[in-house]
Each structure stands twice: as structure tokens, then as C-alpha cells.
Amino acid sequence: MKPSQSEFDVVVVGAGFSGMYLLHKLRQAGLSARVLEAGKDVGGTWYWNRYPGARCDVPSIEYSFSFSPELQQDWQWTEVMAAQPEILDYANHIAERFDLRSDIEFSTRVTSAHFRDDEQRWHVTTDSGKEYAARFCVMATGCLSVPNTPQITGADNFAGDVFHTGNWPAEGVDFSARRVGIIGTGSSAIQAIPVIAEQAEHLTVFQRTPNYTMPAHNRSLSDEFRKQAIANYDEIRQQQRESQVGIVGYGFGFGGADNVEPTEEILQTTASERAALVEEEGFVAIRRFADVALDPEANELACDMYRQQISRMIDDPETAEALMPRDYPMGCKRPVIDTNYYETYNRDNVSLVDLRKGGIDTITANGVQTEQGHYEFDTLVYATGFDAMTGALQKIDIRGRSGERLVDHWEAGPRTYLGLQVNGFPNLFTVTGPGSPSVLSNMLVSIEQHVDWITECIEHMRDHQLQLIEPTLAAEEEWVAHVNDVAEGTMFTAPSCNSWYLGANIPGKPRIFMPYVGGVGEYRKKCDEVVANDYQGFVLTA
Ligand code: FAD
Ligand code: N01
Numbered sequence: 001m002k003p004s005q006s007e008f009d010v011v012v013v014g015a016g017f018s019g020m021y022l023l024h025k026l027r028q029a030g031l032s033a034r035v036l037e038a039g040k041d042v043g044g045t046w047y048w049n050r051y052p053g054a055r056c057d058v059p060s061i062e063y064s065f066s067f068s069p070e071l072q073q074d075w076q077w078t079e080v081m082a083a084q085p086e087i088l089d090y091a092n093h094i095a096e097r098f099d100l101r102s103d104i105e106f107s108t109r110v111t112s113a114h115f116r117d118d119e120q121r122w123h124v125t126t127d128s129g130k131e132y133a134a135r136f137c138v139m140a141t142g143c144l145s146v147p148n149t150p151q152i153t154g155a156d157n158f159a160g161d162v163f164h165t166g167n168w169p170a171e172g173v174d175f176s177a178r179r180v181g182i183i184g185t186g187s188s189a190i191q192a193i194p195v196i197a198e199q200a201e202h203l204t205v206f207q208r209t210p211n212y213t214m215p216a217h218n219r220s221l222s223d224e225f226r227k228q229a230i231a232n233y234d235e236i237r238q239q240q241r242e243s244q245v246g247i248v249g250y251g252f253g254f255g256g257a258d259n260v261e262p263t264e265e266i267l268q269t270t271a272s273e274r275a276a277l278v279e280e281e282g283f284v285a286i287r288r289f290a291d292v293a294l295d296p297e298a299n300e301l302a303c304d305m306y307r308q309q310i311s312r313m314i315d316d317p318e319t320a321e322a323l324m325p326r327d328y329p330m331g332c333k334r335p336v337i338d339t340n341y342y343e344t345y346n347r348d349n350v351s352l353v354d355l356r357k358g359g360i361d362t363i364t365a366n367g368v369q370t371e372q373g374h375y376e377f378d379t380l381v382y383a384t385g386f387d388a389m390t391g392a393l394q395k396i397d398i399r400g401r402s403g404e405r406l407v408d409h410w411e412a413g414p415r416t417y418l419g420l421q422v423n424g425f426p427n428l429f430t431v432t433g434p435g436s437p438s439v440l441s442n443m444l445v446s447i448e449q450h451v452d453w454i455t456e457c458i459e460h461m462r463d464h465q466l467q468l469i470e471p472t473l474a475a476e477e478e479w480v481a482h483v484n485d486v487a488e489g490t491m492f493t494a495p496s497c498n499s500w501y502l503g504a505n506i507p508g509k510p511r512i513f514m515p516y517v518g519g520v521g522e523y524r525k526k527c528d529e530v531v532a533n534d535y536q537g538f539v540l541t542a
Contacts, residue, residue: 008032009135011113012035013113014140016140017044026458037108048166053196055083055218056082057337058081059247061229061236062445063087110396137429139392144386145166145386149382154362157364161378165382175196178200179376180379180381181204183380183383185211186384197350206355206360212333214283215284240442243519266301274301278308292331299330302330303325303330307326332494353368389503390414393430406425418523423470457535469540474537475536475538486517
């Protein structure tokens with residue numbers, strides 16, 4: 001790396017899997033690139049989210065890159081779904097294998113990115129005041145990279161240690177002999193709670209909305225299974241790319257309805273048949289029914305089966321009742337899978353505070369004051385999620401043509417063409433941006449597709465002496481309308497659903513369904529068609 005150099009073909013913001021693969025591809029294309037990363041090392045999500053229990057819920061065989069056949073052959077995953085340390089090892093291995101660190105500046109937060117009309121270049125500024133100029137700027141800033149800490153009165157008064165699952169200390173936290181309070185029961189909390197409970201003297205869980213979660217049935221991968229998977233990689237990758245969510249399910253199949261395609265209809269079953277299924281198979285019985293995802297009445301029957309299984313699993317009836325999700329459909333939020341989540345509530349050292357009975361008033365020096373009483377503990381964990389999809393982009397002062405600010409363009413919610421570009425912001429790309437399948441998919445499949453598309457676009461421009469690319473307003477409007485249309489009528493946009501997909505977890509954020517629900521296969525076809533039709537919907541200028 002030449003430290004003094006500040007002009008590049010491309011500046012990339014973020015060194016998670018997106019930024020890492022981008023750097024590799026850009027180099028292969030013979031382009032000069034610099035990656036700027038706020039963290040001290042690579043890995044993004046897997047660098048920041050080191051909370052106990054953190055792991056992937058996509059089969060590791062599939063939550064991995066396909067771009068290098070050698071990497072794919074060499075890397076040996078140990079479990080069906082890898083834990084955070086193993087995924088971070090994988091990121092580090094990639095950084096070393098492809099010598100990526102030499103073009104990444106760590107501990108460098110980008111604060112602004114301005115397009116200069118006179119130069120037709122982006123000027124990118126960092127928190128240390130350094131400035132970079134580049135023809136292209138790619139935001140690989142992540143969809144879940146800005147932790148959300150709710151503004152609760154008195155938060156600063158808490159005298160003990162405070163942690164956020166999304167910004168966990170690299171050295172870890174020893175919870176032994178500690179009384180711990182955790183706020184939130186989303187995916188992160190559901191992974192962390194069973195592990196913290198095993199260590200802590202006592203754990204108090206503050207739950208505002210109970211979640212739907214299915215048992216993960218994670219297990220080690222046998223040598224034989226791994227060998228077979230690696231030998232079948234070409235086929236697995238092809239299927240992933242053509243699928244709805246980028247997952248073939250290689251390695252899933254844990255017994256019961258986990259093994260079957262959802263083909264049955266819950267609406268055709270009787271109450272006693274459903275009860276018998278719950279008795280036999282537990283939560284996973286629900287997976288056999290195809291209509292649950294489509295029909296609100298079917299969905300409610302599935303929710304009822306779900307609650308029956310909670311009753312069966314939880315010893316204390318009051319705790320069981322508190323854990324039962326009601327009033328919103330199953331499948332409207334990001335699916336959650338767990339290991340020993342409900343079992344944990346049968347432990348003597350775990351208590352659940354159902355905030356539906358009375359919310360949090362204040363945080364005090366030694367606990368949380370709710371409308372139901374005061375709960376004491378000495379360590380506080382926020383498992384309160386992220387300002388998702390738009391958060392990282394809107395934290396940067398991004399200005400396009402004529403100084404237009406991205407936050408203004410997105411005042412009523414994010415607007416993009418294909419989740420790749422924004423009208424008025426030439427030569428700025430977003431990886432897995434709003435309007436693309438992104439968080440509704442196996443992200444590594446979507447990241448590879450976006451990075452390939454972006455790099456090939458930049459190469460095309462170079463080879464044809466083109467300076468600028470930008471979507472037309474009409475193409476952007478049409479795409480935004482299409483993204484909304486396909487989400488309409490799905491469980492995702494049910495009026496009772498308050499998911500981060502809709503921005504509903506952040507006060508004041510416009511309620512818009514942000515990712516594209518049309519599926520990674522269809523989306524890929526659309527992106528390829530756009531290119532085949534001479535970058536239809538984009539304006540490319542010499
Ligand atoms: P990130 O990994 O988020 O990386 C973005 C990087 O950009 C970060 O390192 C950040 O520091 C940096 N950055 C942001 N803003 C700036 C700035 N202004 N200046 C400099 N640097 C900046 N996806 C799945 O498909 N399957 C899973 O099982 C799965 N599990 C997950 C579990 C957790 C706990 C979380 C939080 C997410 C999970 N995801 C999962 C989604 C996950 O984010 C993606 O799979 C993937 O890792 C995203 O990679 P990325 O490089 O696009 O973004
Ligand atoms: O965040 P969340 P997360 N008072 O937003 C609660 C990925 N991920 O970090 O539902 C009290 O889901 C909030 O309550 P409510 C995955 O994409 C994947 O857990 O708003 N509670 C909720 O319970 C996931 O979807 C894995 O009522 C408050 C919780 O905090 C995404 O990351 C693992 C509150 C936040 O849940 C985010 O998951 C981990 C308040 N003021 C993460 N504010 C895998 O397994 C918020 N809450 C792959």
C-alpha cells in the first residue's frame with residue numbers, strides 16, 4: 001500500500017464479505033481500489049457480533065464464497081451452521097489468501113462522500129480528515145452494521161458494565177458470578193440467552209415482543225458429508241443462484257417436518273390432528289404446511305400450534321403465557337432458529353419480564369424500573385438490533401449531483417434502481433442495497449451477484465470509454481413500485497407486523513418494506529437482462 005496515495009479508480013467503504021470480495025474482483029479487473037473500514041480488521045458482521053452464541057443460520061457449506069474453486073475445496077466447515085469464531089476465521093483466511101489487507105485502511109470511518117460535478121468524481125472523507133478521490137464509490141457498508149440502542153431514560157446512570165450484541169468486545173465477557181439483564185428477544189438475544197444463562201448467576205430477560213423461533217438442530221459435519229458436499233459444489237451453487245432465497249438446504253434435514261417440502265394445507269386439518277402433530281414433532285410440524293405463509297387464517301392456526309408447543313415445553317404456566325407470540329403473523333419477521341432457547345426458561349437462574357404487562361420506565365444505577373417493579377442486576381446487555389439497511393448509508397453525508405443529499409432523496413424511504421444505484425448519484429453503487437433481495441436471502445449469494453455485476457459494469461465502462469452511470473428517475477420509480485407490489489399481500493407487510501424490514505424498530509423511520517421479495521433467481525435474471533439490453537434503465541455517458 002502507498003499511504004500517500006489518495007486517488008483511485010474505486011473507493012470501497014466497508015471490509016465485510018462485500019468489501020473483501022469487491023477488492024479482489026476490482027484488482028482482478030486491473031482497477032486501483034482502496035477499502036476504508038471502521039473496524040480494526042476484516043469480517044464486518046462477524047467482526048462486530050461476537051456475543052456468546054452468535055452463529056449463522058444458513059448451512060455453512062452454502063454461507064461461503066463460490067468465486068474461488070480452490071478456496072471452496074480447501075475450506076473445511078466443522079458444523080452444519082458455523083459459529084461466529086469459525087466464520088471470522090474464514091474471513092481472515094480470505095484476507096490472507098488473497099492478500100487483501102494491503103489495500104484496506106482499518107480504523108477508518110467514512111464520514112462523507114460527495115460527488116463533484118466539475119470533476120465527475122467522488123470525494124470521500126474520513127473521521128481522521130483524510131480525503132480520497134475516485135471515479136467510482138461503492139458502499140459495502142452492510143445492512144446490519146449500525147447497532148440500535150434505544151433511548152431509555154436514565155441509561156447513563158447505570159453503574160455496571162453495558163454491552164450491545166452488535167458491538168461485542170473482542171476479548172469476550174465473563175458473566176460468571178454476575179447478575180445480568182438483557183433487553184430484547186430478537187435473533188441475537190435468542191442465541192445469546194441460553195449461553196449467558198449457563199454462565200451467569202442470574203439472567204433477567206426483558207421481552208417486549210415474544211418471537212417465533214424454531215429449533216436449529218445444529219450438529220457437526222462428518223468427513224463423509226463434507227467430502228460429498230465439496231464434490232457437489234457446482235450443482236449446489238447453481239441451485240442457490242436460481243432459488244428464492246439462495247439456500248438449497250444442504251445439510252438441513254433434521255427429522256420430522258424438517259425433511260419434508262411444505263406441501264400440505266393446515267386449513268384441511270382438524271384441531272385434534274394438529275394437536276397430535278405438535279405432540280409428535282413439536283414446532284417443526286408447522287413446516288409441513290404450505291398455506292401458512294400465504295393465508296392469514298392458516299397462519300393463525302399455525303401460531304396456535306406454536307403456542308401449544310410452548311405450553312408443552314415451559315414448566316411455569318405464567319412464563320409460558322409470556323413467551324407466546326400473539327397479534328402478529330408467523331413469518332412476518334426474519335425467521336429465527338435456536339439452540340435450547342425455550343429450555344432455558346425452565347432454569348432456576350432465569351426470569352422473564354413480559355413488558356406487555358408494563359413497559360420499561362427508566363434504567364437506574366443498578367437495574368431497570370418497569371411499570372411492574374424494579375429488577376436489579378449488575379451487567380446490562382442490549383440485544384436491541386440495528387438501524388437496518390439504510391442506517392449505515394444515512395450516517396454518511398452522501399451528496400450526489402448538484403449537492404443533493406441522499407437523506408433528502410430518501411426522506412420518504414429508500415429509493416433505488418435494483419438496489420444497486422440511486423438517481424442523482426452517478427457512479428455510486430450499493431452492495432445488497434434496499435430494493436434488492438439482500439437480507440431476505442443467503443447474503444453471500446447476493447453479495448457475490450452484486451459484486452460481480454458492479455465490477456463487470458465498471459469494466460464495461462472502462463472498455464467503452466464511458467465516464468458516468470446513473471439510473472433514470474423513471475427506472476427508479478418503476479423499480480420502487482415493483483418492489484412494493486411484490487411485497488403487498490405477503491406476511492411481511494401485514495399491518496400488525498413491526499419488523500426491521502419495514503423500519504418499524506426505529507422511531508421516526510418511514511414504514512417501507514425495504515428488501516426485494518421477488519427472489520434471488522428472478523432478481524438475477526432481471527439484472528442480467530438489464531445488462532443484455534444495454535444497461536436498460538441506466539444512462540451511461542461518455
Ligand atoms: P457487513 O458485514 O455488515 O460489513 C460492513 C462493514 O462496513 C462493517 O465492517 C462496518 O464496520 C463497515 N462500515 C459501515 N459504515 C462504515 C463507514 N461509514 N466507514 C467505514 N466503514 C464502515 N446473513 C445470512 O445470510 N445468514 C446468516 O446466518 C446471517 N447471520 C447473521 C447474524 C448476525 C448476528 C448478523 C448481525 C447478521 C447476519 N447476517 C446473516 C447478515 C450479515 O450481515 C451478512 O451475511 C454479511 O455478513 C454482510 O456482509 P457485508 O460485507 O455486506 O456487511
Ligand atoms: O435485532 P431485532 P437482532 N425496549 O431487531 C427489542 C440478523 N441476525 O439483533 O420486537 C424493549 O431482531 C425488540 O423488541 P420488539 C437477523 O437478520 C441473525 O436480534 O421491537 N425491547 C426485539 O425483541 C436478525 O433479524 C442471526 O418489540 C426493545 C429486539 O430488541 C437481525 O440480525 C442472529 C426495545 C431486537 O431484535 C437483527 O437481530 C442474530 C426497547 N426500547 C442476528 N428496542 C442468525 O441466527 C428494541 N427492543 C442468522
